[in-house]
Amino acid sequence: MTRSVTVRAPGKVNLQLSVGPGREDGFHPLATVFQAVELYETVTATPRDDDAIVLTVSSAPGAHVDISGVPIDASNIAARAAIALRREFGLSDGVDLEIVKGVPVAGGMAGGSADAAAALLACAEAWDVGASRTQLDEIAATLGSDVPFILHGHTAVGLGRGDQITPAMSRGRFHWVLATQREGLSTADVYGEFDRMIAEGEREAVDPEISDAIMVALVAGDAQGLAEALVNDLQPAALSLAPHLQSVMDAALEADALGVMVSGSGPTVAALARSRQHALAIAAHLTVSDTADAVVTASGPAPGAVLVT
Numbered sequence: 001m002t003r004s005v006t007v008r009a010p011g012k013v014n015l016q017l018s019v020g021p022g023r024e025d026g027f028h029p030l031a032t033v034f035q036a037v038e039l040y041e042t043v044t045a046t047p048r049d050d051d052a053i054v055l056t057v058s059s060a061p062g063a064h065v066d067i068s069g070v071p072i073d074a075s076n077i078a079a080r081a082a083i084a085l086r087r088e089f090g091l092s093d094g095v096d097l098e099i100v101k102g103v104p105v106a107g108g109m110a111g112g113s114a115d116a117a118a119a120l121l122a123c124a125e126a127w128d129v130g131a132s133r134t135q136l137d138e139i140a141a142t143l144g145s146d147v148p149f150i151l152h153g154h155t156a157v158g159l160g161r162g163d164q165i166t167p168a169m170s171r172g173r174f175h176w177v178l179a180t181q182r183e184g185l186s187t188a189d190v191y192g193e194f195d196r197m198i199a200e201g202e203r204e205a206v207d208p209e210i211s212d213a214i215m216v217a218l219v220a221g222d223a224q225g226l227a228e229a230l231v232n233d234l235q236p237a238a239l240s241l242a243p244h245l246q247s248v249m250d251a252a253l254e255a256d257a258l259g260v261m262v263s264g265s266g267p268t269v270a271a272l273a274r275s276r277q278h279a280l281a282i283a284a285h286l287t288v289s290d291t292a293d294a295v296v297t298a299s300g301p302a303p304g305a306v307l308v309t
């Protein structure tokens, strides 16, 4: 009997993204704090009789995710996850992967990484490979530096490339407003601009360390303290490539957001609110300001990849 398995995986924001100087091989050491938020991708894996990996991609109802830039060939990170799992377990099975996206594409919120984490878990279950969590973590790290965190979810510190994950204590809920842009920013381009700014002396890069202020605010469930401690070393580079993001940030501050930053490599802007009601008020103000293409609210932390069927 063919069984379909559906897995849901969250997007994320980086509460801290401290980036060290790039090395010759392009590696940038990171000290990051991730928080998974309640915007979800779902991936349904259905085993096939042949060895093909066949993808379909759509937007979650009401999410209006622009899927035009998402490949449906073997370059899709969900397909790469299935291929990596197959290789690890010496299989040649095929699978249909139905991806339903609720996280903006190329928005710095790890939507692709969520597809990879969800596809990994869904295929492992659908093919019944008997993978341990450690084996899935190891494959996840080969797919992308955010994938191990998305498998685990909640709040975590990431070191190295961001793939060496340690869970972090966090109390209560944090309410986010996420303002997205139709035109994405390539993570590679943002790192390129970061490197240029360092090389030309416009900014400095130091060895990154986890911020005590963020850890203290998380443990206390202190949104104001967290807002004051938010760090994103990629923000100047993202703003240099996409200067209009400053007007999104200004609009969020006009609506009394506790803090605002570019999310990851952007162009999504994340604003932290006092409460769910305050998040809705900021979202309304951002929508009227017409500075973003779409505005959503989401709270965090959210669980990592989980089976929903």
Ligand code: ATP
Pocket (backbone or CB within 6 Å): 069, 070, 071, 075, 076, 077, 078, 099, 104, 105, 106, 107, 108, 109, 110, 111, 112, 113, 115, 116, 146, 184, 187, 264, 265, 266
């Ligand atoms: P991160 O926050 O991890 O840097 P992101 O959220 O900025 O990632 P993604 O949405 O993961 O960016 O996608 C970046 C690019 O990867 C897309 O523009 C697309 O070309 C390619 N891609 C490959 N697979 C996927 C996928 N399953 N979903 C979205 N994009 C994908």
